[in-house]
Amino acid sequence: MDQQLLNALAIFLLAILVGFEVISKVPATLHTPLMSGANSIHGIVLVGAMLIAAAADDPLSYVLAFVAVAFGAANVVGGYVVTDRMLQMFRRRETPAKPKAE
């Protein structure tokens, strides 16, 4: 295997471990926004779609790349906006707990 692939595999492994650590501490209340937020992050495939769109040189490639770009952009924009809408509703949550009644 060439060095570039080995480096990429190392990055892949470390990113997985980072993902486990970053996520495992989130309270249940935030799981839905979190799922939605993570959902927007894999919209990064838009970058990949842009790169293949630039490399496209025949009609089939044009179509595939166009659909890929449009899908990726919908994932990115829609994902972040809907996540923000969800999180907007937690605004008034500055005080985590008020003294219990009685």
Add this chain to the structure above:
Amino acid sequence: MTPEAINTLVFFAWLAGAAAFVLGLHQMNSPATARNGNRLSAAGMAVAVIATLVYLLARPGGVSSIGLVIIGVGIVIGGGAGLYLARTVKMTAMPQLVSLFNAVGGGAAALVAIDDFLRVVGTEEETISTTIFVVLGVVIGCVTFTGSLVASGKLQGLVPGRPISFAGSQLLTIALAIVAIGGTVLLVAGAAGMVALSSAVTILVLAAIIVAALVFGITMVLPIGGADMPVVISLLNSFTGTAAAMAGFVINNPVLIIAGALVGASGAILTKLMADAMNRSIGNILVGGFGTGDSGSSTAGAGGDASVREVSPDDVAIQLAYAQHVIVVPGYGLAVAQAQHAVRELAELLESRGVDVKYAIHPVAGRMPGHMNVLLAEANVPYPQLKEMEEINPEFSRADVALVIGANDVTNPAARSDPGSPIYGMPILDVDQAKSVVVLKRSMGKGYAGIDNPLYADPKTGMLFADAREGLEQLVAAVKQV
């Protein structure tokens, strides 16, 4: 600037984007910083996309005008559609929209891998490693695409929520797996030069793999009941991340690998947390388990539930109005009936009479973990009134009335007491500890688990049969009369 310098800057920008994803996700740990975290992540995405554009324009040879048009028009159309849907969707319909965005993300990852493979096929770039990553990206991306569409359709009601199975479905699954695995082996052998495959044959084999993966996504999700869809969506979310990472390997792009792996890992953890909260294993869910899909439609089992005490809205109104402590237990039925505003109105009315009202939120109340908090927050329920399970359970014994709205399995005492019950061991809300219980639900229909709830036969439980929203509106009117 030299192309070298620009490449370096672009690479740094991609790294900055990846760092923003990690930090943004980290900030989503806490409600106070979650919104900033999402925005940081979005900013990272913007930086990564703009850097990519700069890279394409500044590189020697630039980008063809048709390539620019594809990118520009694709972003405007896709982004515009995403923006429109995200801004107009009702909060109750949000899970299926997330699933839809997940589907297109998986589709995009598969397309990137397919397109890149079409470019390298027959050239010396068609290496073993490229072929493996292409096939992984294509298979995972295609399964996610159709699987997420079916999941979204089930939540939206376009596809029946009940588990759908047909004769020979297992045979079909095995056949699909054979096509996918056999095709992969063939392609890898071709790339290794062990068998001579013409470009046309190679592409045909890839097409067979694509079709098998698309069909597999459908047959994987169809037999799973609507109740388990959140877990399935979370799992598919994790798949899409992995598919994006595979696409990153294919086109050698670090930011795709990092972001994809992050989501793959986070989705896996989240899936396990959700499954744990429902006391189910992921394997059990994928096999189809006992989930029966939409609740409330079945009136069967009424005969078995020997005696339940039915109460009228007026009875309940008096009970509530003269109580000191009321705990509201909102569930899936409340979300479906979009009764979150009605429940807030009732709670405010009771509070104006000096009643102490709290909400007990089960970790899987609603359609996804945390979904109920979002719905109630949307209806302006003050956050401090929302209590998580561990916090509220000791308080039930002091509550005069526990008002259960459209929740079933999460209140079933059998989970505590009956080792033979399918939900035995699932953490539940101790509703049966309250001095009296009112259950507002449409019928004696069973919950997702399809089992009887002994709570309903408890002498201190009153059943108020109504749609959650209509029932609450009747209660509001009745409390005003008290």
